[in-house]
Amino acid sequence: MASLKVIPAPLDVPVAPPVRRPDPLLRELLGETLRSARQRQGRTLKEVATEAGVSITYLSEVERGHKEASSEVVGAVTRALGGSLVDLLTDMTVRVVPPLDTVAGGAEGLHAVA
């Protein structure tokens, strides 16, 4: 039986720099957030679309990030999911916040003077 030999990594190998993924498009993030919320509730596209007053096809396109939903539709679907705009924004933020170990430097924020 061959013995296992632990080979330590040489100290002069540079550590890979942290990777920050580019921002997704807002409609992609919105779509996956709405889809995830609906699926967590175990509801079908048809149920939520009907309650929100939009077509199933349209809701499906929005969830896949293929269509820009109007603000009225965003509001209607969010309410159909039992949430408010704050809940939606919070869910979206949580999805897009990069894991701590991949953040390169501090967040600047919109408050910073460019």
Next chain:
Amino acid sequence: MASLKVIPAPLDVPVAPPVRRPDPLLRELLGETLRSARQRQGRTLKEVATEAGVSITYLSEVERGHKEASSEVVGAVTRALGGSLVDLLTDMTVRVVPPLDTVAGGAEGLHAVA
């Protein structure tokens, strides 16, 4: 000089129920968030529109919540303001979170089963 007399409120007067304002439309919230960020930076519509590659008229309409900006434009304007999607979402959330003393009950969130 008339004396000031403190009249205690009768105990049986019902306390007014907390008022929760209806959610603004997403485009209105987005517009006022972008405008506020630009103004905090002391920058003109022209400067930011030029950097984002959109017309001044269009950016002005977006800022006033009159036009639905495409996700590409939201991204371009956010970057022109020196921020990321997380920064934008955070700023929007802070603007729409109701003050603590007006919240009626706890937030349900999109996680709740309707």
